[in-house]
Amino acid sequence: MSVLLDVKNLTTQFNTEAGIVKAVNDVSFQLNEQEIIGLVGESGCGKSVSQLSVMQLISAPGKITNGEVNFEGRNLLDYESNSDEMRAIRGGKIAMIFQEPMTSLNPTLTIGRQLTEMLELHLNMTKEAARERAVELLKQVGISGAESRLDDYPHNFSGGMRQRVMIAIGLSCNPRILIADEPTTALDVTTQAQLLELMKDMVSKYNASLVIVTHNLGVVARYAHRIYIMYAGNIVESGTTEEIFANPQHPYTKGLLKCIPRLDEEKGRKLVPIEGLPPNLINMKSSCAFAPRCSERLERCLTEAAPPLRDIGNGHYVGCFEK
Amino acid sequence: MAAYIIRRLISGFIILALVTLFVFFVMRLLPGDPLIIFMGRSVSSGNMSMEQLENMRAEYGLDKPIMVQYLNWIKGIFHGDLGTSIHYHEKVGRLMLERFPITLHLDIFSLFIGTFLGVMLGIAAAIRRGTWVDTLATGFANIGITIPVFWLGVVLMYTLGLKLRLLPIAGYTSPFDDFWMSTRQAIMPVICLSITSMAVIARQMRSSMLEVIKQDYVRTAWSKGLKERVIIFRHVLKNSLIPIVTLLGLAIGIVVGGSVLVETVFAIPGVGRLLVDSIFAQDYVVIQSSILIIATIIIVVNLLVDISYGWLDPRIRYS
Amino acid sequence: MTDTITDTMKKTENKILSGESEAPPVVSEWRRFRRVFFQRKLVMFGLIVFVILIFTAVFAPLLAPHDPYRGDLANSLVPPNSDFLLGTDIQGRDTLSRLIYGTRTALLVGFVTVAIAATIGNVLGLMAGFFGKAVAMIIMRIMDTVMCFPFLIFALVLAAVLGGGIQNVIIALSISLIPGFARVMNGLTLSIKENDYILAERSMGASNFRIMFKHILPNAMPTMIVLITLQLGTLILAEAALSFLGIGIQPPGAAWGSMINDGYRFLLTNPILSFAPGLAIMIVVFAFNMIGDGLRDALDPRLRGLL
Numbered sequence: 001m002s003v004l005l006d007v008k009n010l011t012t013q014f015n016t017e018a019g020i021v022k023a024v025n026d027v028s029f030q031l032n033e034q035e036i037i038g039l040v041g042e043s044g045c046g047k048s049v050s051q052l053s054v055m056q057l058i059s060a061p062g063k064i065t066n067g068e069v070n071f072e073g074r075n076l077l078d079y080e081s082n083s084d085e086m087r088a089i090r091g092g093k094i095a096m097i098f099q100e101p102m103t104s105l106n107p108t109l110t111i112g113r114q115l116t117e118m119l120e121l122h123l124n125m126t127k128e129a130a131r132e133r134a135v136e137l138l139k140q141v142g143i144s145g146a147e148s149r150l151d152d153y154p155h156n157f158s159g160g161m162r163q164r165v166m167i168a169i170g171l172s173c174n175p176r177i178l179i180a181d182e183p184t185t186a187l188d189v190t191t192q193a194q195l196l197e198l199m200k201d202m203v204s205k206y207n208a209s210l211v212i213v214t215h216n217l218g219v220v221a222r223y224a225h226r227i228y229i230m231y232a233g234n235i236v237e238s239g240t241t242e243e244i245f246a247n248p249q250h251p252y253t254k255g256l257l258k259c260i261p262r263l264d265e266e267k268g269r270k271l272v273p274i275e276g277l278p279p280n281l282i283n284m285k286s287s288c289a290f291a292p293r294c295s296e297r298l299e300r301c302l303t304e305a306a307p308p309l310r311d312i313g314n315g316h317y318v319g320c321f322e323k
Numbered sequence: 324m325a326a327y328i329i330r331r332l333i334s335g336f337i338i339l340a341l342v343t344l345f346v347f348f349v350m351r352l353l354p355g356d357p358l359i360i361f362m363g364r365s366v367s368s369g370n371m372s373m374e375q376l377e378n379m380r381a382e383y384g385l386d387k388p389i390m391v392q393y394l395n396w397i398k399g400i401f402h403g404d405l406g407t408s409i410h411y412h413e414k415v416g417r418l419m420l421e422r423f424p425i426t427l428h429l430d431i432f433s434l435f436i437g438t439f440l441g442v443m444l445g446i447a448a449a450i451r452r453g454t455w456v457d458t459l460a461t462g463f464a465n466i467g468i469t470i471p472v473f474w475l476g477v478v479l480m481y482t483l484g485l486k487l488r489l490l491p492i493a494g495y496t497s498p499f500d501d502f503w504m505s506t507r508q509a510i511m512p513v514i515c516l517s518i519t520s521m522a523v524i525a526r527q528m529r530s531s532m533l534e535v536i537k538q539d540y541v542r543t544a545w546s547k548g549l550k551e552r553v554i555i556f557r558h559v560l561k562n563s564l565i566p567i568v569t570l571l572g573l574a575i576g577i578v579v580g581g582s583v584l585v586e587t588v589f590a591i592p593g594v595g596r597l598l599v600d601s602i603f604a605q606d607y608v609v610i611q612s613s614i615l616i617i618a619t620i621i622i623v624v625n626l627l628v629d630i631s632y633g634w635l636d637p638r639i640r641y642s
Numbered sequence: 643m644t645d646t647i648t649d650t651m652k653k654t655e656n657k658i659l660s661g662e663s664e665a666p667p668v669v670s671e672w673r674r675f676r677r678v679f680f681q682r683k684l685v686m687f688g689l690i691v692f693v694i695l696i697f698t699a700v701f702a703p704l705l706a707p708h709d710p711y712r713g714d715l716a717n718s719l720v721p722p723n724s725d726f727l728l729g730t731d732i733q734g735r736d737t738l739s740r741l742i743y744g745t746r747t748a749l750l751v752g753f754v755t756v757a758i759a760a761t762i763g764n765v766l767g768l769m770a771g772f773f774g775k776a777v778a779m780i781i782m783r784i785m786d787t788v789m790c791f792p793f794l795i796f797a798l799v800l801a802a803v804l805g806g807g808i809q810n811v812i813i814a815l816s817i818s819l820i821p822g823f824a825r826v827m828n829g830l831t832l833s834i835k836e837n838d839y840i841l842a843e844r845s846m847g848a849s850n851f852r853i854m855f856k857h858i859l860p861n862a863m864p865t866m867i868v869l870i871t872l873q874l875g876t877l878i879l880a881e882a883a884l885s886f887l888g889i890g891i892q893p894p895g896a897a898w899g900s901m902i903n904d905g906y907r908f909l910l911t912n913p914i915l916s917f918a919p920g921l922a923i924m925i926v927v928f929a930f931n932m933i934g935d936g937l938r939d940a941l942d943p944r945l946r947g948l949l
Contacts, residue, residue, distance in 0.1 A: 055546060057542065057545055082551060089548070090547065091547040092548055095546070095547075096546040098543060103539040106544070107638055108562055108636060109557070109558070109561075117547070118548070118549075121547070122548065153637040
């Protein structure tokens, strides 16, 4: 497997009135060809911002201050956000699906127009060809009566249907990577499962890689090959899905696992929430951000900076002191 | 859709009926007797007696009870007869035919220019937020909602007309008689008439666009790799225009109200000037008809505005 | 979801039972208000102009160098000089003194009119929004009827009917302005009365009157304050327009609008006669609009675009 996307030391900060918020702090991750990875963390931990940074969709007061986003032999951060090169990547090579299906589609344009505009742009299709392709795409994501629904507006679709349309839009130009930012959070559980299956199938059909951003470890358990755990702007643990679930090392990961129900464990296990709230990211201290909530906290955790990610074998990395 | 329009038309008629009642009875509260005012001028030239006055009163139907007068007026309207002006001694319908096209010419131009420039200015300010373009556009809009239009007319007349001699200082010529002269005479009035609505629309357009730019679907559009121009015109513009459409009703009011002032400043013989002159002459036949026509236009425009919502916003259901 | 609603209701109930008011944490709100409001230069400009204006109106007799009403025909149409800083009009009256006295007219008409219109308009809007049905139908239909007329034309006709003069101008402008307030208040009432705490209050057996004036009205206050400030500018412009047409303030009263009209006849020789009062109107209206914008952004930024 070869590396498709290699993000190194990415740092994105927001200069707000109250101070500097390091939403993404020195984050590195890799995505291989035809791989599905999960990026997991509580809301506000910077997982979405890290992905928006890859796409250079960060707007003021946010700013990418450091790092590399290596994709197909180029560092995307060398390009201006609005440059032709970057625009060709967005939608053409890397596509993104957002959390809120209800508001992510333009209410005043037909579904067809929102599909075809990208085909015309990136694949230079004619209007007719783009329309035909759009019908095909809608069929592939399981929208019945695709032909006639092309001229409908988003408000004629349910949330799940809209997210299917978003998937169709995302994959319309055969991108190499699809980034799904909390794609199912706003939907009910059965729809969630269907959509995740659909995404998995579609991605493998198009030989693309998939990044699933979620706050729910359970969502990625079944689909992701590897998982990155993020906390307060940092990646605290990463490894294959099996490793993370079987052998979690970071106290935060353990905490996350304790609060999801599992079928493979003894009966009567209680779900335990992680105490406390995620830290305020404004003007953070340099010591471990999780320390105040940590159940395995050591003396040094409150004074020293958290250690860099450490290789513990089997492709498993953890950013915590050795016990 | 058809049912919606019919319902709106019915409620429009109810409001129009209220308007006629209001206009008619308020007019009767005007102090003074228009016939005496009219006579005042004639008597001085010594050719009118009290007898003639009573004859005239009967001729205008002003001797009848007020309810009968009202019903006669309404009956006349349905027959296309708006009554006879006491002051001008002419059919109001004929007066309107003379004066109305003039006001219409200037007002439609002003409305069009005001809306177009307002939208453009708002867009420029919004997409270049925080730059000198924004400062300039916002400053201009703030002055536009502040400046008294009649005073702007006086200042323009002094600078462009009297001092620089670039434009004729006043008057009106039909574009069908002398297009060049007509256009030159229309420039200053149109600037005055359009500036307020332009400023109001620019301010609204700016904030409405800044609101839309923050929406999720605009982020989606960016994620598709579209050009900024395409995003603005295809994804942002239509959504930002929705609240602007509501303002069009208001803009019409501003322009029509402004006509009264601007036509007075530039000595333009339109309906606005007619209204002011009639008020001084206590010629309520003319006043009530002009106001009725203005109210009708505003009701119709508001109906059109509501219907055009559906075109802009597909979520609207006419139920 | 249901839990949170019941929770909120419980909290509200507890507060009501313990006699606590619904007031938001005042200190931080006030601090945020101050920061947003005073930070903008244009808002500060507006405030300074406002203070100067009040000062000028109150101390007009002390500030004015000459009698604004009594002219001296020997000094007719004098160009600006050291004695008459802005020259004199056809009757030989000092322009500067008339400008200074004009602030009284502008402010009097502005404040009194807005007070009358806001009071009546708010009560009508509140009643229409609160009681709905027939009450709303009758009130809002009448408001719609008035709104079919352009503001200025409606005021013009009313002022003509009433016969001009400062008192009648105030009445005419108030009546023309009422529908604007009633409409906004109606909308606000409709949305505020859907809140949980109103439901809770009702379930506790509060009277309609109490709910309307103790709960809905205070919640509509921020919007109303902004609307009132912005309408002050509109009113000063409208009063000037009426006076310009000769239907507003009658001579010899000093009103900026009629001063423009008086000076207009001598535009070629004495342009300052109509330029100066127009500039005064502009500065004052600009100041009110900027204060209004500042209040809007500081009190409730969501109003941006609505008002």
